[in-house]
Amino acid sequence: MASALVHRGPDSSGCYIDPEVGLTMRRLSIIDLETGSQPVKNEDGSVWTVFNGEIYNYAELRRGLSARGHRFSSATDTETIVHLYEDEGADLVKKLRGMFAIALWDRRRRELLLARDRLGIKPLYYAILDGRLLFASEVKAIVQLTEVARKINWRSVSHLLTALSTPPAESILEGIHKLEPGHVLVASPDRGVRIERYWEFRMEPDTSSSEAQLEERLRDLLEESTKLHLASDVPVGAFLSGGIDSSAVVAMMARSTGAPIKTFSIGFAEDRFDERKYARLAASAIGTEHHETTLRPESLDLLESLTWHLDEPFGDPSAIPTYIVSKLAAQHVKVVLSGDGGDEIFAGYEKYMVERGERRWRRLPGSLRRVLATVAKSLPDGLRGRNYLRHISLGSAERYLDALTLFTLEEKRRLLHPDVIALLDGDDPWGPETERLRAAGGHWLPPLQSLDVRRYLPLDILTKVDRMSMAHSIEARVPLLDHKLVEFAATLPPDMNLRGTTTKYLFKRAMRGILPREILERPKQGFAVPLGDWFRGDLRGFIRDVLLSDTATQRGFFNTARIEQLLHAHDQGRQLDLHLWTLVSLELWCRMFLDGKPERFLQEIEWRPRPRVERLSGQEVFGSAA
Numbered sequence: 001m002a003s004a005l006v007h008r009g010p011d012s013s014g015c016y017i018d019p020e021v022g023l024t025m026r027r028l029s030i031i032d033l034e035t036g037s038q039p040v041k042n043e044d045g046s047v048w049t050v051f052n053g054e055i056y057n058y059a060e061l062r063r064g065l066s067a068r069g070h071r072f073s074s075a076t077d078t079e080t081i082v083h084l085y086e087d088e089g090a091d092l093v094k095k096l097r098g099m100f101a102i103a104l105w106d107r108r109r110r111e112l113l114l115a116r117d118r119l120g121i122k123p124l125y126y127a128i129l130d131g132r133l134l135f136a137s138e139v140k141a142i143v144q145l146t147e148v149a150r151k152i153n154w155r156s157v158s159h160l161l162t163a164l165s166t167p168p169a170e171s172i173l174e175g176i177h178k179l180e181p182g183h184v185l186v187a188s189p190d191r192g193v194r195i196e197r198y199w200e201f202r203m204e205p206d207t208s209s210s211e212a213q214l215e216e217r218l219r220d221l222l223e224e225s226t227k228l229h230l231a232s233d234v235p236v237g238a239f240l241s242g243g244i245d246s247s248a249v250v251a252m253m254a255r256s257t258g259a260p261i262k263t264f265s266i267g268f269a270e271d272r273f274d275e276r277k278y279a280r281l282a283a284s285a286i287g288t289e290h291h292e293t294t295l296r297p298e299s300l301d302l303l304e305s306l307t308w309h310l311d312e313p314f315g316d317p318s319a320i321p322t323y324i325v326s327k328l329a330a331q332h333v334k335v336v337l338s339g340d341g342g343d344e345i346f347a348g349y350e351k352y353m354v355e356r357g358e359r360r361w362r363r364l365p366g367s368l369r370r371v372l373a374t375v376a377k378s379l380p381d382g383l384r385g386r387n388y389l390r391h392i393s394l395g396s397a398e399r400y401l402d403a404l405t406l407f408t409l410e411e412k413r414r415l416l417h418p419d420v421i422a423l424l425d426g427d428d429p430w431g432p433e434t435e436r437l438r439a440a441g442g443h444w445l446p447p448l449q450s451l452d453v454r455r456y457l458p459l460d461i462l463t464k465v466d467r468m469s470m471a472h473s474i475e476a477r478v479p480l481l482d483h484k485l486v487e488f489a490a491t492l493p494p495d496m497n498l499r500g501t502t503t504k505y506l507f508k509r510a511m512r513g514i515l516p517r518e519i520l521e522r523p524k525q526g527f528a529v530p531l532g533d534w535f536r537g538d539l540r541g542f543i544r545d546v547l548l549s550d551t552a553t554q555r556g557f558f559n560t561a562r563i564e565q566l567l568h569a570h571d572q573g574r575q576l577d578l579h580l581w582t583l584v585s586l587e588l589w590c591r592m593f594l595d596g597k598p599e600r601f602l603q604e605i606e607w608r609p610r611p612r613v614e615r616l617s618g619q620e621v622f623g624s625a626a
Helices: 002-008 058-067 078-095 154-163 211-229 244-257 276-286 297-310 319-330 350-363 366-378 386-392 396-403 409-415 418-424 431-439 445-470 483-489 505-510 517-521 531-536 540-547 560-571 577-595 599-603
Strands: 012-018 021-027 047-055 098-106 111-116 125-129 132-136 176-178 183-188 192-197 236-239 262-268 289-295 335-337 475-477 613-616 619-622
Touching (some): 021 047, 021 098, 078 098, 078 111, 078 183, 154 409, 154 418, 154 445, 154 577, 211 244, 211 505, 236 319, 244 335, 244 517, 262 319, 276 289, 276 517, 319 445, 350 396, 350 445, 366 386, 409 418, 409 560, 445 475, 531 540, 531 560, 540 577, 560 577
Parallel strands (some): 236 262, 236 335, 262 289
Antiparallel strands (some): 012 021, 047 098, 111 183, 125 132, 125 176, 183 192, 613 619
């Protein structure tokens, strides 16, 4: 299991085994390079932990724990976890400020604690098999056990085809689950497995503070969070797109360090997708040591590696540039700060503006909606205006979610083999979210932001950043998702985020005088990839070779005639690049994890660390990886 995760921790390995538990760790050394190896234990060896992430308030916690008599044997943030557990039990997670996936074994109570950070920055998977609880940072580690069946979870495939990712609590494989953000799992022989939520994102606008007070508070929290995220014993840099989020983080980094920050950007040969002029502008204004590279279609020869590191099928093609810019950063630093999260907590997405404009359709009488739906259904597939008529015929909640949907249920019925459709049994990936939006009261914007924080952020954005940075053994940190900053953002009245035609209204005001006006006023671009151009150009043959190959068609997942129709429609100019990329991602994943032998990737990694040995009752147990 550890050797499948070498990329997440190439610096050392560690292992603890007793009759009831085995813990192993691949370490990426960031803090306390000399004595920070894992697993870590308490004073008498009754509590052991392995931990992925960073605890940014560990120095403060350590001072309090030392004052209460706890003895530390290292300077690492990990050791605060075992001592905090001795005082707080499972509630220790409420005291942590950071990103984390934690496994902690209490030998006296015969109890295992798994915990994931509040926003889902770090991943944590688990499975229960024949009375055993298995867990790891990635699915590929769990399937190293040959008794774990590699059986596709079709509800997860349905969710992928709807929303570009697998569901919040499930993986692509049956029986392997995600521990959701803000949750703990406690397992013991006596009480079984219990999962509880310890934190929830709630938007509760506060109208008691003035705009000036909110602006000042926002600046202070961002500066504090960025300073905490700089804690490291290795070089730190930043991703810089030239958008307000990454630029604000880099500006705060520069304020905290007083030294030039190494920044990294990626661009495209296609001008309309290339943001590098803004990144250069921000880098020049802040005074960074700036590095950049260009992504071209030929870069897709890395797709095998990309598939391995993504771990599950993934429909967001921005994983490709994230992989390349992470590779660039890894040549210079071991930690990067990222601006991810700003669009969710400060309402920066264009879709919020679109929704505000479309809300006029909510006044349509039900009878007229039914007529529009009937007309839309009668029109030929692909006819201009057909999808729009169907879209505006929907109720408010359904209409908004429809705009986020890749393949609708009707489209999935045409795309998937009838046997697969039968397995889905009417599954609706948006079901619970539809009910949430219908039940939401008050202003329309906060429920949409909440949806993105709970779903899109952990399942897409943070998954992409974690897997692609870890592919190159660098740690990505997200200061905008410090939970204290997020909880403050949740109190902002809607007009502090979206005012007139201005998104991120308060955030932009807070950055006046810190960032250039051109950055604050630039139009939203997003991390788009010119897949449409590539799929009609240099990669046209590649897409067809993958989706219409004998290997793909013999799986029996999809209606081949429908795949050919989609390819033809895309050639004719329909925007189906995300649809095709998602199908390609699923097929490449099947080839890697169902057909092939992904272990060959491990054979290409050369490393020979000495295993760490722990003495336990006269036995030597160690973790090693290859």
